[in-house]
Amino acid sequence: MATKTLFVTCGATVPFPELVELVLSQECFEGLKNYGFIRVIVQFGRGYKDDFERRLNTIHGIPQRCSLGDRELGCCSGESLSMSVLGALEIIGIEYSTRVHDIVRIADLVISHAGTGSILDSLRLEKPLIVCVNDRLMDNHQQQIADKFQQKNYVWACKPQPCEFYDCLRKSQSEQLNSFPQAHNVQFENQLIKLAFTSSNVNTL
């Protein structure tokens, strides 16, 4: 039975309207439904609530009770917006979650902006990840990071444009990513221990 959940995160601080627009489109809904998703959770970021609500009202969904509690979503009570579209797909919107890890844990696919924090959140929990570059940010390394992670085949990367985005979505259902290496490195640990515990580095002069 299809019970897949998609988690979309725009990052907590800077809104990413292009990504929200791509996700809340009829074409995306159709695709997700075909791939067996029944739930989409969108963390749209602080200060974007009114815009998100307005956009949600344009997709002709039916407002419904959220299938996840505020505790599970890590938001304040009554903060989550929920709507069902195409009869079978539930869209949940939250401004900011304090329990992103728990949401990532229940997700089958994550789409995030290309911030290192969000990328690590998903990859450390071994979730397939599509990275969408917020290219309007100035002096930001999102494009470089996305390219680098894509080059190593840890993520599927795209710009916020329909063709690239849907291409990534398609790939996420047919291709496999490389597994992300563990953060623990014995050599680095040894380096720390040597530095901290070897008394020879105490100055003798």
Added chain:
Amino acid sequence: MKVEFVFVGLLLAYAALVVRLISILPFFKGYSNGFDNQDGSLKVSLFEHKAKRPLRLFLFLGSGGHTGEMLRLIENYKRVLLAKGNTICVGYSDQKSKECFVRSIASEYPDCRFEYYQFKKAREVNASLLQSLISVLQTLLTSLKNVIKISSDFRQGPHLVLLNGPGTCCIIATWFKMLEFLNFAQPCSNLVYVESLARINTLSLTGKILYYIADVFIVQWQELTSQNPRAKCFGILV
């Protein structure tokens, strides 16, 4: 006759200071010049042999992404950094980062002792030139006070200083090395700098400065080691 004595004395003092400076800067220390990869390639953990005594760790939390990486880093190396009996001195300038630290680390590791040191932010947005000058001076002074306290506790035993991207780290690192320079009884501060994961092709400004000060300089992408030979790369650590 007297003038010559004074002159020779000054010259000797100058020579001593230069020797002192050389002795505290990382370039001339065997363990940190980036060429000791032979023992590093032995994939044996020193943990069982050496890291038995409690460690005193100072780390600095910046804001946002920097804080996130620091939290991941100490969590990933908790076996050493958050072992039973360790004292963790936490420097912070951003209240939110401190709360985040308390929530995700301090409350999870009751066997460690935690001390908090507030640092003033060097620069506020929209400050005038005079205001910024005053606030920079204040930052310098309050951070000196904190660093004196922290480094005097370092004399008791094993210790480490862990720094990453935030600009305040430059000031903190400079004070640590300055105190080493002035106080002959002061052990090495063991500064470890870990460059942000977001830096792939060039070092950050903080990184460029700390390249000359940190005892161990770590980057997370191999690309950065070619132009910066002192930098070591162990892959992604956060």
